[in-house]
Amino acid sequence: MTYAELNTPLRTIMTPGPVEVxxxxxxxxxxxxxxxxxxxxxxxxxxxxxxxxxxxxxxxxxxxxxxxxxxxxxxxxxxxxxxxxxxxxxxxxxxxxxxxxxxxxxxxxxxxxxxxxxxxxxxxxxxxxxxxxxxxxxxxxxxxxxxxxxxxxxxxxxxxxxxxxxxxxxxxxxxxxxxxxxxxxxxxxxxxxxxxxxxxxxxxxxxxxxxxxxxxxxxxxxxxxxxxxxxxxxxxxxxxxxxxxxxxxxxxxxxxxxxxxxxxxxxxxxxxxxxxxxxxxxxxLDEGLETRFNRHRIHEQALMAGIESMGLGLFGNPDCKLPTVTCVKIPDGVDAESVRCMLLNEFGIEIASSFGSLKGKIWRIGTMGYSCRKENILFTLGALEAVLIRHGVNVHTGKALQAALDSYTMVGKESIGQ
Structure with a gap:
């Protein structure tokens, strides 16, 4: 028996770990x-x-x-x-x-x-x-x-x-x-x-x-x-x-x-x-610790803006939110694993489920390290909207990406003093 050369699929990994290397x-x-x-x-x-x-x-x-x-x-x-x-x-x-x-x-x-x-x-x-x-x-x-x-x-x-x-x-x-x-x-x-x-x-x-x-x-x-x-x-x-x-x-x-x-x-x-x-x-260290922490905050804010503008809810007390993980409430009546599978199979995007009392109640989206990039945030929001529509969820079509883009635009204006 012979085995083919290893050829792993290219994924956009938006879990709380592991993330893209x-x-x-x-x-x-x-x-x-x-x-x-x-x-x-x-x-x-x-x-x-x-x-x-x-x-x-x-x-x-x-x-x-x-x-x-x-x-x-x-x-x-x-x-x-x-x-x-x-x-x-x-x-x-x-x-x-x-x-x-x-x-x-x-x-x-x-x-x-x-x-x-x-x-x-x-x-x-x-x-x-x-x-x-x-x-x-x-x-x-x-x-x-x-x-x-x-x-x-x-x-x-x-x-x-x-x-x-x-x-x-x-x-x-x-x-x-x-x-x-x-x-x-x-x-x-x-x-x-x-x-x-x-x-x-x-x-x-x-x-x-x-x-x-x-x-x-x-x-x-x-x-x-x-x-x-x-x-x-x-x-x-x-x-x-x-x-x-x-x-x-x-x-x-x-x-x-x-x-x-x-x-x-x-x-x-x-x-x-x-x-x-x-x-x-x-x-x-080359990026700089403060710059890196700020980058994680910027992409977290854009992701949250998109999620909420889509009509989905965020889980947990916002006053103690971990900047590198965003927990999204799963809409009533939705097959949570079917959504995750479609994201993976159709778009090559992986998000995470959860554990214990939260299993089946939230999805977890990681914005960590190299995965924490603007293109990944926008791609994930667009794909999630499309998948939820296919699952019959009444989302606010087109709002998520616009809200995320607005969030990035606001950061850009603040950085140049506008």
Whole structure:
């Protein structure tokens, strides 16, 4: 049996992740492989760490990617911090708060949760009150929740955690490089990102950074290495064990040895993915963080204007909307999956459904990274209108594109002072 050469369809990906990969990232992934201890490669590693610090807006010593999807970074950070019986508070306002809870429970934490209605976020003082009541070792929270399209304010929570000596861990997978995150200014002790969303890099790495407060916790858990007397023995990892931290692959102390100046072997680095991450970070910094955040806001506003002018409703509290995800209420009587299938099959556009209590009630449209472009917004609005008409929905024909164009025109006038 013979197999044809791979030929994937060309899609316009407007989901909350993965999104379209920047062509410049795809190009660097085809560049030659070098060994992971080649000076040329270790130089790339150093550049990636330096660029991550700038994107995270931190002066932390440790900023590097964990090889694996976004979940790998979350698990690595949490499993390296949690000891059985540790109190962890997880405020839940969507699907991924439940993920944080599950990971903490798997590592035998004593997990406390608080929940609010999906489509809302917490008043920061509510979370602070719960922290004061429980006195957890760790508070872990999602910043941008893609399942509901909401963004949780963090500044006051971070300041309270620092004052109360609670470690503050944040899932910023959906928000990093798409909206403002200031790790140091917001007193975030550890934060996890993903590559496949606003960075416009394929899924497969999870950038993290953490400060000396977390590093001390990890160092205290690292069992003293016994029987290692020579540099050669250390390089070969003889009797090198970390039984207190249950995961070998996700042991942050071992990843520090790998990413630190000693470069002790831990795993074989995902070379082409690191090339991709470096290029994605370079593109972000070349555009400029504020310019990039503003671009995401501009296209979000145009999309929302078009959706509402079409006659559709937006889901969730607008005061806490995540700029990179727009949730659209599905009209009554409409086969939601039929609409998504027609968009994909007839127009090559992919939008997302949702989870849990919101499944079948909303569509989620991502405006992230390289997918966040004017032509994509206009194409999606036009195609969605056509598909809804074919499904018998009484939309305001022709209004969506005009409203989006008006939104772009207004931005243009504002930029030149008109």
């Amino acid at each position: 920047d062509p410049r990232v795809l190009r660097v992934m085809s560049t030659p492989i070098v060994g992971q201890f080649d000076p040329a490669f270790t130089s790339i590693m150093n550049e990636v760490m330096e660029m991550l610090r700038k994107v995270f807006q931190t002066n932390n010593e440790w900023a590097f990617p964990v090889d694996g999807t976004s979940r790998s970074g979350i698990e690595a950070l949490l499993c390296s911090m949690i000891e059985p019986g540790d109190k962890v508070l997880v405020p839940i306002f969507g699907r991924f708060g439940h993920l944080l809870t599950e990971i903490c429970e798997r590592y035998e934490a004593d997990v406390y949760t608080m929940e609010c209605e999906w489509g809302e976020v917490f008043d920061e003082q509510e979370v602070i009150n719960e922290i004061q009541k429980i006195s957890p070792k760790i508070t872990a929270i999602v910043h941008g929740e893609t399942s509901t399209g909401r963004i949780q304010p963090l500044q006051k929570i971070g300041a309270a955690c620092r004052e109360l000596d609670v470690l503050f861990v944040v899932d910023a997978v959906a928000s990093i490089a798409g909206t403002e995150i200031k790790v140091d200014d917001w007193f975030i002790d550890g934060i996890v990102a993903g590559t496949q969303k606003c960075l416009s890099v394929p899924s497969g790495m999870s950038p993290i950074t953490y400060n000396e407060r977390i590093e001390k916790v990890i160092a205290a858990r690292k069992k003293v290495e016994r029987g290692i007397s020579t540099a050669e023995d250390r390089e070969n990892e003889i009797e090198r064990d970390h039984p207190i931290i249950k995961s070998n692959y996700f042991d942050i102390s071992m990843l520090q040895d790998y990413w630190g100046p000693r470069r002790l072997n831990h795993h074989t680095e995902a070379t082409s993915m690191l090339y991709a991450l470096r290029e994605g970070l370079r593109i972000v």
